[in-house]
Amino acid sequence: MNARDKAVLELDRRAYLAGAVLEGIAATEPSDEELRGVYERAFGGETAPKTEFNAAHILVKTEDEAKAIEAELAGGADFGTLAAEKSTDTASGPNKGDLGWFQPEQMVAPFAEAVKGMKAGEVSKPVETQFGWHVIKLNESRQVAAPNFDEVKDQLAVQVRRDRVEAAIQTRVDASKIEKTPI
Structure with a gap:
């Protein structure tokens, strides 16, 4: 066995051991308390419905371009066609x-x-943001409530496990001395 083969086997061994450690961390079932904490952070415990919007926009660089588009729309031009042609x-x-x-x-x-x-x-009238000038068309809006805890419990558990693994990796990285060799 040559040096290359030994190095590859050592890398495989380390990868296997690292994977086993991370699997062990991820395998622990999150407690109901942990899941409720993640739920509260994600949805703020809000039960009141929030408004969501469905809209389209045409983004251009200047106010003059936006006003010209506004005029075309007022003249009967199709919003979608103008967006496809003129939006940046x-x-x-x-x-x-x-x-x-x-x-x-x-x-x-x-x-x-x-x-x-x-x-x-x-x-809308032209609206300026840091991205440029927008002409916005509101298609519709709706009220949506936060999902019920039981509906998202499985997804929250996946998130908790993912967070645990990321935290474990970051802890190891922070505790490690990493030396980079020049190429």
Whole structure:
């Protein structure tokens, strides 16, 4: 057996041992108390429904471009067609500006405030954010409540296990002396 073979076997041994340790950490069932803590952090214990919005937008660089789009829309142009043609947002532009469902806190403040003040089917005046100028169309809104604890208990358990593994790895990294050799 040459030096390369020995090094590969040693790496395999270490990987196996590390995997076994992490499996042991992940295998411990989370307590109900841990799960409820994660649930509270994720959903804040809120039982009141939150409003979600489904909107589309056209993002451009200047206010003049946004005003020109606003005028085209007022003249009967199709929002989706204009979004596909003119939006600089490479993610939503090709999808007719569709942003899908979101809660206001997921968006930058000026955008969120504009959407909160709109009615379904309405198109906004140009809105400036750090990304540029938006013309927004609110498709619809809905009220959603936090999921019941029992509905998400299994997903929370997966999250607890993942967090434990990440914490264990970080503890080991923090306690290790890592030397990097120049290539």
